[in-house]
Amino acid sequence: MRRDSGREGLRVARLDNGLTVILREMRQVRLVSVWCWYRVGSRDERPGITGISHWVEHMNFKGTRTISKDDVTRLVELAGGTWNGYTWLDVTTYFETVQSAALEEMLRLEASRMTDCLYPEAEVERERTVVISELQGGENDPRCYLEREVGGTALQAHPYRWPTIGYLSDLRAITRDDLYRHYRTYYAPNNAVLVVAGDLEARKTLGLVRRIFGRIRRGGDPSPVRTVEPPQSGERRVRLRRPSGAVYLDFAFHAPAAPDPDFATLLVADGILAGGPSVNAWAANSGRGPGKSSRLYRALVEGDLASEVVTALVPSRHPYLYRIMPTAKEGVDPGRIEAVLLGEIDRLARGDIQARDLDRAKNQFLARYALESESVTDVAHQLGFFETIDSHQLYLDLPRRVRRVTAEDISRLARQRLDEAHRTVGILVPAQGAPPPPPAGGATGGPRP
Amino acid sequence: MMPARSVTIPARSVRLDNGLLLIARENRAARSIAARVVVEAGCAFDPPGKEGTAALLAGLLDRGAGNLSAEAIAEGFEFLGATYVARAQRDTLDIEIRLLSEHLPQILDRLRLLLVEPTFPDEEVRREKESTLTAIAEREQDTASVAEEALAAALFPAGHPYHSRRLGTRESIRGIGRDDLRSFHRARLRPAGTILVLAGDLEADRTLDRAAAVFGAWRDGGTAEPRVAVPDVRPPEAPVTIVRPIEGKTQADIALGFVGLPRRSPDLPAAMVLNNVLGEFGLGGRLGKAVRERAGLAYYAYSRFAPGLGAGPFLVRAGVASGRVTRAVGLIRRTIQALRCGVTPAEVKDSKRALSASVPRYMETNPEAAAFLADAAFYGLGIDYPDRLPAQIEAVERREVEAAAGKYLTLGRHVLVVAGPQIKEEEIR
Numbered sequence: 001m002r003r004d005s006g007r008e009g010l011r012v013a014r015l016d017n018g019l020t021v022i023l024r025e026m027r028q029v030r031l032v033s034v035w036c037w038y039r040v041g042s043r044d045e046r047p048g049i050t051g052i053s054h055w056v057e058h059m060n061f062k063g064t065r066t067i068s069k070d071d072v073t074r075l076v077e078l079a080g081g082t083w084n085g086y087t088w089l090d091v092t093t094y095f096e097t098v099q100s101a102a103l104e105e106m107l108r109l110e111a112s113r114m115t116d117c118l119y120p121e122a123e124v125e126r127e128r129t130v131v132i133s134e135l136q137g138g139e140n141d142p143r144c145y146l147e148r149e150v151g152g153t154a155l156q157a158h159p160y161r162w163p164t165i166g167y168l169s170d171l172r173a174i175t176r177d178d179l180y181r182h183y184r185t186y187y188a189p190n191n192a193v194l195v196v197a198g199d200l201e202a203r204k205t206l207g208l209v210r211r212i213f214g215r216i217r218r219g220g221d222p223s224p225v226r227t228v229e230p231p232q233s234g235e236r237r238v239r240l241r242r243p244s245g246a247v248y249l250d251f252a253f254h255a256p257a258a259p260d261p262d263f264a265t266l267l268v269a270d271g272i273l274a275g276g277p278s279v280n281a282w283a284a285n286s287g288r289g290p291g292k293s294s295r296l297y298r299a300l301v302e303g304d305l306a307s308e309v310v311t312a313l314v315p316s317r318h319p320y321l322y323r324i325m326p327t328a329k330e331g332v333d334p335g336r337i338e339a340v341l342l343g344e345i346d347r348l349a350r351g352d353i354q355a356r357d358l359d360r361a362k363n364q365f366l367a368r369y370a371l372e373s374e375s376v377t378d379v380a381h382q383l384g385f386f387e388t389i390d391s392h393q394l395y396l397d398l399p400r401r402v403r404r405v406t407a408e409d410i411s412r413l414a415r416q417r418l419d420e421a422h423r424t425v426g427i428l429v430p431a432q433g434a435p436p437p438p439p440a441g442g443a444t445g446g447p448r449p
Numbered sequence: 450m451m452p453a454r455s456v457t458i459p460a461r462s463v464r465l466d467n468g469l470l471l472i473a474r475e476n477r478a479a480r481s482i483a484a485r486v487v488v489e490a491g492c493a494f495d496p497p498g499k500e501g502t503a504a505l506l507a508g509l510l511d512r513g514a515g516n517l518s519a520e521a522i523a524e525g526f527e528f529l530g531a532t533y534v535a536r537a538q539r540d541t542l543d544i545e546i547r548l549l550s551e552h553l554p555q556i557l558d559r560l561r562l563l564l565v566e567p568t569f570p571d572e573e574v575r576r577e578k579e580s581t582l583t584a585i586a587e588r589e590q591d592t593a594s595v596a597e598e599a600l601a602a603a604l605f606p607a608g609h610p611y612h613s614r615r616l617g618t619r620e621s622i623r624g625i626g627r628d629d630l631r632s633f634h635r636a637r638l639r640p641a642g643t644i645l646v647l648a649g650d651l652e653a654d655r656t657l658d659r660a661a662a663v664f665g666a667w668r669d670g671g672t673a674e675p676r677v678a679v680p681d682v683r684p685p686e687a688p689v690t691i692v693r694p695i696e697g698k699t700q701a702d703i704a705l706g707f708v709g710l711p712r713r714s715p716d717l718p719a720a721m722v723l724n725n726v727l728g729e730f731g732l733g734g735r736l737g738k739a740v741r742e743r744a745g746l747a748y749y750a751y752s753r754f755a756p757g758l759g760a761g762p763f764l765v766r767a768g769v770a771s772g773r774v775t776r777a778v779g780l781i782r783r784t785i786q787a788l789r790c791g792v793t794p795a796e797v798k799d800s801k802r803a804l805s806a807s808v809p810r811y812m813e814t815n816p817e818a819a820a821f822l823a824d825a826a827f828y829g830l831g832i833d834y835p836d837r838l839p840a841q842i843e844a845v846e847r848r849e850v851e852a853a854a855g856k857y858l859t860l861g862r863h864v865l866v867v868a869g870p871q872i873k874e875e876e877i878r
Contacts, residue, residue, distance in 0.1 A: 028478035029813055061732070069742075073731040078799060080806025099806060126745035129770075134748035136700040137768045140592050140869065243697030245587035275527065289534040292511070292523035302519075304576060307583040330583050360528045367530020371547050374479045375814040431697070 010383075011202040012392070017218045018190025021209050022383050022392055024197040026376050032198035033097040033380040036110040037388040039193075040186035041090045042164040043225050043318070051166015052174055052182050054087035055131050059179055060094070060187075061085070062123045064116035067109060075105055088281060089160050090317045091388045092186075097377045100199035107212045110194065114187050115216055124176040132172075135165045142244040142428055143325075149238045150426035151321065154252040158229040160320050188219025193387045197380035229254070229319060238426040246307070247328035249337055250426040253418050255322040258315035259390045264401035265409045266313060266322060266417075269348060271361025272410070274311040274324070279398065280372050281314050282381045293360065295344050300326055305337045317389040322418075334427050348414035353407040365402050458812075460646075460822055460832045461653045467667055468641025471660050472822055472832055473653040476815060482550045482649035483815035484560065487823040490542040490637035493610035493758070494677060499625050501617020502633050503537035505577055509630065510535050510544070512573035515566045519573055525559055537615065540679075540757045541827060542638075547816060550650035557663045560645075564638060565667050569630045581622050588616065592702035595693050596868040597764075600704045603689050603864040604762055610679050611759060640667045642676060646823045649815040679759025684708045684862040690878050693868040701774050701869030702766070705781055707857055709763035712756040712828040718841045719849040720754060720763070720857065725800035726792055726850065727784070727858075728752025728765060739784045740767055746777045754857075758828075763857050771870035778867075778877045782860060789854050797847045805839035 009025040041053050063069035076083040081098030094113060096106045138144045148163050155161035194213065196205060232254065256262040270277055275291015290297050290308060300306035306326040313322045324341065328334050347353075372378050386395035416422075460474040492503040511526075511533060512519040526533045531548040544563075548556050588594040598614045605612040616622075645664065647656055684707060710716050728736040733751040740750035747769045755761035765785070769777045812818045812835055825834035867877060 026478065028476065029809060031810060031813060070731065074799065077730060077803035078806065080803070080808070080810055082807075082810065097810065099809065126742065129745040130741055130748055133700065133746070133768065133770060136770060137748055140698050140700050140702075140768075142590070142697070243590065243695070245590035246583055289532060291527060293520070293527040298520075301580070302576070304579070307580040327583065327587070329579055330586060356528075360524075363530040364527060365530075367549050368532075370479060370549060371481050371532075374481060377813075 011206065013206055015189065015210060015214055017214065017216055018188075019213050019216070020193045020387060021206065022193065022195045022387060023200060023202045023205050024195075024379055024383060025200060025202055026198050026379065029376070030100045030199045031097060031376050032100045032103050032106070032196055032200055033095060033376040034103070034106040034110060035093055035095040035195045035380045035384045036113065037091055037093045037193040037195070037384045038186055039090070039191050039388055040092050040222070041088050042162060043089050043159045044186065044222065045159060045162070047162070047167075048170060049174055049178055049182070050162045050170045051131065051164070052178060053092055054164055054166065055127065055171070055174065056179055056183050057085050057087045057092050057094075058127050058131060059119055059123065059183070060113050060117050062127070063118055064112040065118065066112050066116060072109065075102075075109060079105065086282070087164055089164065089320065091385065093384065093388075095377070095380070103196070103200065103205070104208060104212075107209060111212045111216065114189065114192065117183060119176060119180045119183070121176050124179060128171065131165070132168065135168060135171065138165065142242050143248050145240055145242055146248055146250050146426050146428040149240060150250045150252050150323075150424055153236050153238050153426070154232070154254070154321055154424035155229055157227050158318060159225060159227065160316070160318065185220070186222055189213060189216050190218050191222055193384050195380045195384035195387070197383070198376035225318065232422050235420050236424040238424065240426070240428040241431040242428060244428055244430040246330070247332070247334050247430065248428045249326045249328065249334055251324040251341065252321045252424040252426070254422055255313055255320050256417075257317060257319050258386070259394055261401065262413055263315065264398065265405050265413045267365055267402055268358065268361045268405040269410045269413060270311055270313055270322070271364055272348065272353065272357050273344060274309060276361060276364045276368065277311060277313040278368060278372065279315055280378060280382055281385060283372060283378055291364070295347070296324070296341065299340050299344055300337060303340060305329060305332050305340060315386065315389060334429070338425065345414055345418045348410055349418070351407060351411040353410055358405070358407055362402055362405070366399055369399055461657060462826070462832050463657050463661065465640065465661055465665050467665065468639070469664050469667065470644045470826055471657050471664070472644065472646040472826060473651060473656045474646070474648040474818055474822065475651055475653045476649055476818070480550050480650045481815060482548055482553055482647060482651055483819040484546040484548070484556065485646045485816070485819035485823045486544040486560065486564065487644045487827045488542045488638055489540065489642050489676060489827070490633070491538045491540040492613065492615045493539050493679060494637055495613060495617070496629070496633065497608065498621060499629055500613040500621040501581060502625055502629055503542060504616050505574075505581060505622070505625060506630050506633055507535040507537040507542050508577045509569055509573055510563045510567045512577065513568040513570040514562045515568070517562065519570070522559070522563070525555070529555070531556060539611065539615070539755070539761065545816060545820070553647075553651065553656070554659070557660060561663050561667065567634060569627050571627060574627050574630065578622050578625065581616055582619060585616050585619060585622070590695060592695060592698055592700070592868040595695060596702040596704040596866045599691050599693055599866045599868065600706045600764065600864050601762060603691060603866070604685070604706055604708055605682055609682060610677070611761060639669050640664065641669070644823050644826045646819040646826075648819040648822070677758070679711070679757065681760065682708055684859065685864060686862070688861055688878070689864040690874055691864070691866045692872060692874045693866065694871040695869055698869040699770065700768050701771055701867050701872065702768050703774065703777060703781070704764055704766055704866045705778070705863055706762040706764035707859065707863050709754045709760050709857055710756050711758065711760050714756065716853050716856070717756060718845045719853040720756070721804055721842060722797060722800045722845050722850050723853045723857070724752055724754050724763070725804055726796045727788055730800055730803060735784050735788060736765060736767070736781065739780045740777055744776070744780060746773050746780070750777075750781075771872060774867055774872050775876045778865065785858050785860055789858060792847060792850050792854070794847060797845070797850055801842050801845060805842040808835055808839050811835070
């Protein structure tokens with residue numbers, strides 16, 4: 001077993017079978033959070049089996065050779081715990097946050113899930129309709145259509161272009177054998193990362209992990225994604241017409257991959273534009289309001305054009321998308337929103353960035369980084385997420401990277417990546433009924449500079 | 450040195466002469482603090498015809514206060530990396546601020562200014578009203594919101610505090626002016642009854658003193674209104690079925706609800722266990738088993754109840770494809786009926802254990818602990834509630850769970866709403 005001790009309270013090791021283990025002591029409460037990560041997500045699919053990684057995740061809650069279906073969740077809840085799992089572009093993960101006395105039981109659960117899931121035909125069929133229901137529930141929100149169209153337009157070759165939930169036709173066609181093959185291909189210790197954070201003693205826990213996971217045999221090494229998205233060489237536009245309560249806009253730009261030094265630059269640029277994203281894909285925006293001192297809030301919301309502006313920048317292994325998504329106020333021409341929004345990006349490109357803008361954006365990022373490091377669940381998530389897409393060191397290094405970003409960096413990034421040739425603009429307008437009534441109070445104000 | 454390792458960290462509190470309750474809870478694990486304010490100014494207290502007032506007010510507290518502009522207030526929080534969120538819930542108006550502990554003094558001063566001296570500038574009021582109208586239009590297309598709002602409107606008669614929508618209606622929003630906001634603020638945002646919890650990297654006694662110095666001078670701006678009693682309602686005499694078609698939807702949201710219980714009800718621990726058995730434990734209790742796991746009908750099928758100052762709804766929710774609504778409603782009805790016939794000792798044991806053992810987790814982070822304590826204090830349950838709650842749950846007996854099922858889940862005295870694709874009402878009646 002190779003091992004290296006990292007920072008205080010952090011221990012990282014790799015077992016002989018290739019399993020990466022990250023342990024973080026946080027002794028303030030008697031809780032532990034156990035996350036088992038797999039390097040598999042929608043990027044590892046192809047048309048015909050889109051959505052399979054997510055469906056496999058569902059199947060892995062249906063019992064194993066040693067743990068009954070009921071006990072997969074029951075054991076967690078009896079330990080005062082919460083559990084869940086999710087699938088995204090690069091990752092599939094499962095977690096339990098429980099009273100620390102139940103740590104060993106949770107490790108056994110995850111070890112069993114890695115190798116022993118059952119996949120009975122009847123369960124596959126029942127889950128087919130559940131997953132389709134999840135897809136259709138999402139489609140009840142008209143923004144889902146816009147997000148899908150814009151994502152699939154901005155990316156034309158890379159497998160990040162299809163939705164993690166999959167296409168309906170594929171969900172209807174995927175077979176039990178497809179699912180089981182996917183499971184067996186990607187669920188192996190050498191393709192996994194196990195993270196435990198909380199009330200634990202690292203040395204003892206590592207021994208326990210070795211006992212429980214060490215016996216699992218190494219699998220084959222899954223093939224990496226080879227496709228690189230070809231450069232975009234002109235603006236792309238999508239216009240949708242669907243029943244909707246509002247006009248929605250979605251501006252997508254090609255974002256740098258998380259390990260790219262420019263990722264931190266875009267974090268700060270988004271801070272100036274919109275108050276900064278969370279880099280925690282699980283906690284997302286919990287507890288955060290809109291950045292009311294940000295440029296887009298002031299220009300679009302205070303400028304009486306949009307009722308809100310949301311941005312998204314999720315860390316990913318390969319270049320994905322940076323998105324700006326305003327909701328138009330009733331009666332506002334989306335063209336006005338576009339002009340003002342692009343004007344704000346142009347300000348960045350021209351270098352119109354004051355020291356205070358930069359400091360505010362960095363302060364916001366660094367404070368959020370600290371606030372999101374409070375809970376054992378968040379900490380275990382972040383270490384595991386970054387290790388799965390690149391390295392946990394990248395997560396630990398983000399504050400340093402953010403502190404070093406300069407106004408020139410942002411201006412260069414805006415010129416190179418947020419320009420016309422690299423953007424996709426999507427607009428969804430309501431399809432049905434009478435036009436919405438005019439806003440209360442009458443006239444709307446003009447855009448701000 | 451390792452911090453104390455009690456199951457939950459004790460909190461300290463002090464009530465100021467003006468009636469404000471201050472609570473502090475020390476947790477040195479990170480250099481952060483969560484502040485939570487809870488005021489009895491939720492949308493249940495919107496003046497008649499002015500529904501949406503509380504939600505507007507919540508959106509406007511930081512849009513001008515004292516001699517500070519909205520811009521200056523936003524800059525004040527955000528330059529420090531602090532986050533500020535205010536929201537009108539049903540009973541309460543809640544504010545949550547997350548901050549680095551070194552900024553506590555500035556943030557406390559700022560919080561006082563927002564609570565006590567909001568200015569409601571005309572421009573900001575107009576803008577907030579317009580954004581609310583957009584949000585109302587969006588909610589009218591949202592099957593989950595439509596189902597739950599229609600359910601509340603049918604369970605609670607017009608004029609009841611729980612009847613109306615949180616955001617109000619287009620008409621009520623248009624009719625709200627700056628004077629309405631000022632008088633709502635004067636009547637309901639008062640030190641008496643307000644709770645401020647500070648949880649995190651702080652020294653409890655010193656922090657209570659500091660907060661007392663900041664908030665001690667807050668005096669009622671006008672007539673102090675006593676705590677409002679939310680009247681009891683009689684459940685419907687016959688089942689009510691409502692179908693709300695919404696264009697362009699592939700999936701229907703089902704809400705089947707009963708009149709539940711208030712937070713101070715002695716039935717509360719039994720109702721928690723009942724709800725856990727019915728629609729929470731594992732993948733959604735018995736409901737999740739019947740509707741999702743066995744029938745594969747839905748991604749979500751669960752129950753929850755919302756006890757408040759008054760008896761909030763006890764409801765079952767599920768989202769299913771349009772062709773499966775009839776079958777899902779049938780399964781939901783049969784699951785409730787079966788539950789009324791009895792629960793097993795094993796179910797009760799598991800649910801009690803799951804609920805009581807979860808309490809430390811509810812209190813893990815500073816924002817969670819602050820919210821839990823503020824909620825307990827608001828409903829008069831005391832700041833030691835997190836310590837008492839596990840024993841209350843463990844003491845629940847099986848017959849009490851069954852009695853609660855008999856009392857609160859009476860089919861025939863329910864409201865059923867289906868929002869989404871057009872379906873025939875007679876099929877689900």
